[in-house]
Amino acid sequence: MAGGNMIARHEGSDRLIKISLLVVAFSAVSVLVIITIFIFEQGLPIMMKYGLKNFLLGQNWFPSEKSFGLLPMIVGSLLVTLGALVIGVPLGLASAIFLTEFSNRRVSRFLKPVIELLAGIPSVVYGFLGLMFLVPFIREKFGGSGLSVLAASIILGIMILPTIISISIDSIRAVPDSYREGSIALGATRWQTVRMVVLPAARSGLVAGIILGMGRAIGETMAVIMVAGNAADIPGSLLAPVRTLTSNIALEMAYASGEHREALFATGVVLFVIIMILNFLANLAARKQYRKK
Amino acid sequence: MAEMTQRENIIEVKFLSVFYGQFQALKNVNINVQARKITALIGPSGCGKSTFLRALNRMNDLIEGARTEGQVVFDGKDIFEPDTDLLELRRKVGMVFQRPNPFPLSIFDNVTYGLRVHGQTARGFMEERLFRSLQAVNLWDELQDKLQANALSLTGEQQQRLCLARVLAVEPDVVLMDEPCSALDPTATARIEDLMYQLKEKYTIIIVTHNMQQAARVSDYTGYFLLGELVEFGETDQIFTSPRDRRTEDYVTGRFG
Numbered sequence: 001m002a003g004g005n006m007i008a009r010h011e012g013s014d015r016l017i018k019i020s021l022l023v024v025a026f027s028a029v030s031v032l033v034i035i036t037i038f039i040f041e042q043g044l045p046i047m048m049k050y051g052l053k054n055f056l057l058g059q060n061w062f063p064s065e066k067s068f069g070l071l072p073m074i075v076g077s078l079l080v081t082l083g084a085l086v087i088g089v090p091l092g093l094a095s096a097i098f099l100t101e102f103s104n105r106r107v108s109r110f111l112k113p114v115i116e117l118l119a120g121i122p123s124v125v126y127g128f129l130g131l132m133f134l135v136p137f138i139r140e141k142f143g144g145s146g147l148s149v150l151a152a153s154i155i156l157g158i159m160i161l162p163t164i165i166s167i168s169i170d171s172i173r174a175v176p177d178s179y180r181e182g183s184i185a186l187g188a189t190r191w192q193t194v195r196m197v198v199l200p201a202a203r204s205g206l207v208a209g210i211i212l213g214m215g216r217a218i219g220e221t222m223a224v225i226m227v228a229g230n231a232a233d234i235p236g237s238l239l240a241p242v243r244t245l246t247s248n249i250a251l252e253m254a255y256a257s258g259e260h261r262e263a264l265f266a267t268g269v270v271l272f273v274i275i276m277i278l279n280f281l282a283n284l285a286a287r288k289q290y291r292k293k
Numbered sequence: 294m295a296e297m298t299q300r301e302n303i304i305e306v307k308f309l310s311v312f313y314g315q316f317q318a319l320k321n322v323n324i325n326v327q328a329r330k331i332t333a334l335i336g337p338s339g340c341g342k343s344t345f346l347r348a349l350n351r352m353n354d355l356i357e358g359a360r361t362e363g364q365v366v367f368d369g370k371d372i373f374e375p376d377t378d379l380l381e382l383r384r385k386v387g388m389v390f391q392r393p394n395p396f397p398l399s400i401f402d403n404v405t406y407g408l409r410v411h412g413q414t415a416r417g418f419m420e421e422r423l424f425r426s427l428q429a430v431n432l433w434d435e436l437q438d439k440l441q442a443n444a445l446s447l448t449g450e451q452q453q454r455l456c457l458a459r460v461l462a463v464e465p466d467v468v469l470m471d472e473p474c475s476a477l478d479p480t481a482t483a484r485i486e487d488l489m490y491q492l493k494e495k496y497t498i499i500i501v502t503h504n505m506q507q508a509a510r511v512s513d514y515t516g517y518f519l520l521g522e523l524v525e526f527g528e529t530d531q532i533f534t535s536p537r538d539r540r541t542e543d544y545v546t547g548r549f550g
Contacts, residue, residue: 178394182456185352185390186407186463187383196406201397 039272043265055266061232063260070270072234076242077218083153084160084217089210092164100172101194112169119162127226130155135227144239147229152242155223160213167212171205172198207286211279218275221246245271303328303467303497309363311344311353318344320521331489331498333512335505340518342501346469350386351379384411387460388469392476393452395444400436403444403455407463426458430488450481470500486511505545509533517541
């Protein structure tokens with residue numbers, strides 16, 4: 001009987017722990033739910049009032065004249081995010097491959113923490129550096145004001161490097177050595193082994209790293225505001241200024257009121273939906289073909 | 294291949310020693326491996342038999358701090374010469390590992406991997422080799438309809454056969470097997486042994502095993518390793534029925550090991 005009691009007591013405390021963990025987990029999720037509800041509640045009504053089409057496809061953003069076209073900002077966000085990926089993904093993957101497969105342990109043990117430190121630098125510092133060095137450089141070499149799609153893409157490309165590199169390193173390290181041995185034993189070079197076996201095996205992790213980097217790029221605000229020029233027009237070239245969805249909110253929220261303010265929340269809704277879609281597409285790409293065991 | 298048939302010894306190992314840092318894993322080993330025979334290497338764990346096997350295609354090079362002395366003459370040349378073409382050596386001396394390690398790719402991509410690595414990517418050529426090597430390991434009938442399936446979806450035995458097919462596809466002269474059946478059940482093991490018997494018509498097989506019955510069943514020659522030393526090497530019958538060394542006798546009769 002005493003033994004039975006003991007077991008019952010243990011089961012009781014197990015259940016207590018289970019319930020409290022459940023509460024904690026749900027409160028984390030509920031924050032997400034609350035944010036979602038809040039943004040949609042504030043932003044949706046005005047979108048309905050002026051029409052979804054005018055919001056998504058309108059090219060003119062003149063809040064004082066009740067013209068809320070978000071297309072320039074949508075294009076802007078997608079453009080700088082794409083630019084950041086074009087710069088950040090090849091650099092990030094190449095660094096991760098070098099650090100895991102081609103450098104000796106001492107070099108990678110030194111470099112990995114340094115790269116992770118990059119993630120800790122506040123974005124305003126990146127923006128400041130961009131403004132001091134990158135923008136003047138672009139102005140002198142390519143013309144224009146220098147505040148441009150190109151500048152924003154480069155800064156964002158650098159900012160997403162630590163995310164892409166450290167997640168890629170983890171997923172490449174997770175590939176079993178038996179794959180590498182099997183490949184080398186068939187007479188493959190190290191590079192062939194990486195390209196034909198290791199990277200395909202690490203694929204889902206690599207895509208996850210790229211998704212997180214993309215999320216960081218599309219959500220980044222401060223650094224972009226400082227180097228992008230922020231004109232609410234669809235940029236005609238890589239050297240033209242650009243305004244992103246996040247910049248739009250941050251630049252105007254301080255003085256907006258009434259419908260203008262609601263339109264900024266609508267900007268948040270659009271951003272939210274775009275991020276959802278991108279995440280979904282990227283996950284789909286990761287799941288395609290061979291899944292890791 | 295044609296030239297090989299003339300020579301009796303396909304591999305001549307002379308005074309081979311392997312060190313891992315300070316530790317000497319292999320001490321002055323001398324063996325002549327006969328072409329198109331099965332040579333089994335037996336001995337307790339840690340006796341150096343796997344190290345020996347991995348010296349033959351220079352897989353020990355991958356281990357940091359590994360150092361080799363002595364010679365392994367293959368194809369009339371010492372493989373430790375600095376101008377050795379390692380990629381070509383590993384094509385000619387293929388290897389099957391202890392645990393099946395198919396790549397997480399399709400069956401087709403697994404078997405043709407070695408061909409693609411060596412730049413032999415003509416479609417018809419790859420399909421021909423795919424057919425022949427899957428047939429050689431008795432997998433063609435089972436798998437011909439699902440060549441695009443992921444190799445990881447196969448059973449353990451099928452995976453090990455696939456790994457063997459992957460090696461055969463590049464037409465090696467020698468196949469090294471490092472305890473190839475240790476992850477398989479007895480029936481699967483018996484079928485793999487049958488397969489080795491078929492394969493020795495064309496290939497030289499060197500197999501490491503901790504299973505003495507297996508060595509006795511499949512091999513023509515047997516070497517007994519103990520503490521990094523080759524204690525005895527000879528025809529399998531002789532090793533198991535009238536070993537010359539006391540230590541070999543203790544091991545094969547089960548008094549030790």
